[in-house]
Amino acid sequence: MGIYGQDWASYQSATPDTTGLSFAFVKVSQGLTYTNPEWTTQRDHARAAGLVVGYYHYPEMANSAQQEADRFLSLAQPPNGELVCLDWEGYDSANESVDHAAQVAYKDAWLRYVKGRLPHNPVGLYCNTEYWQSIDTTGYFQDYLWIATDGLPAGQPGISANWLFHQYADSGGADQDYCHLGSTGELRSWAASFAPAPAPAPAPAGPPWPGEYLRLQSPMLHDDNVRTWQQRMNDRGWALTVDGWYGQQSDSICRQFQQEKGLTVDGIVGPASWAAAWADPVT
Structure with a gap:
């Protein structure tokens, strides 16, 4: 049981192979200046293949969480039924000098602000087990948790938290992901459940x-x-x-x-x- 997907950035093809996939997360932005030049093509390719689409932002956590979120949202503009995620990790030069308490504060502020802007979209957190178990102190991931591990089987991320997605491998030049829901339709229905109920006639x-x-x-x-x-x-x-x-x-x-x-x-x-x-x- 479960369904499979991938996450794409600029170093993947603009039109990756979608055979056997149910969902795809597309990197849109990083910090306050970088935009993935392929993201709109990748998004349209995923939609055309019938995948559930998600968008993610990679932070530079010395910046204002709200300013980065505003720029990301101005680009992504996700319709109801598509997912939004913060790629919370800090192993690069832009984040290594940011202390862990500030990184956690950034994470919580970004998620709360984006959820306030997008009350009718699922808003979630991506992180690896080190960040989840050793750096996070609040356990806050808003609507869903996307957890990354290295070398563990799909669907067995090795944590007790209520995760929805599991990034379990890097194969064929793309990160491989798993969702424990039973079908593409079930994931699509879950994402659509955040939209407001239609007004009665x-x-x-x-x-x-x-x-x-x-x-x-x-x-x-x-x-x-x-x-x-x-x-x-x-x-x-x-x-x-x-x-x-x-x-x-x-x-x-x-x-x-x-x-x-x-x-x-x-x-x-x-x-x-x-x-x-x-x-x-x-x-």
Whole structure:
């Protein structure tokens, strides 16, 4: 059980082989100045292959977490249903002088800020077991943890935390990743679950037109449809006797109402005049 994916940066092909993959994470940015020149092509390639797409940022943790996050978000602009991740590691020259407490503070600040900006996307943390077990002090990874190990089988990262992704190998020039969910569809559904629920369809403004034209006629029309319309007009503030008879008073009120609402003034309660009786604004 489980599904497989990869993570791509500029040193991978712009169009990697996606055979057997369910997801791909694409590096978008690093620090405040670097942008992966291949990221949009890699993103489009992953989408075209039907993969679940994620985006990641590599930090330079002497900088402001918010400034780096703002730049990353201005580039990535992920739609609902796609993932965002912080690649939290600091083995390079830009991060080696940043003490571990500051690195942890950066991590927490970046994740919280990005989640505030993207409440409807999964926001998570990538790190290796050394960073997770020896440097992290808060256990905070927001929505998901992507853990990296070296030499352990896929799906066995060797930690007790509730991880979702496992980077388990480097093969064929690309990092190999595993997700413990059962299918591409399950991962896609999980990611989509962060999006807001669709707004319910508006309830009908009132009862449907009964299919009967209410009009002044001889013999005089008298039924419950007339009574329903009279009651509604009365509720709207029109001085109309509710008796079920469509007489001169009903005809007069209907014409006045039609004039006010810009309808055809004919004294006949057809579909438009009936619907207007239940529509806002109430007058």
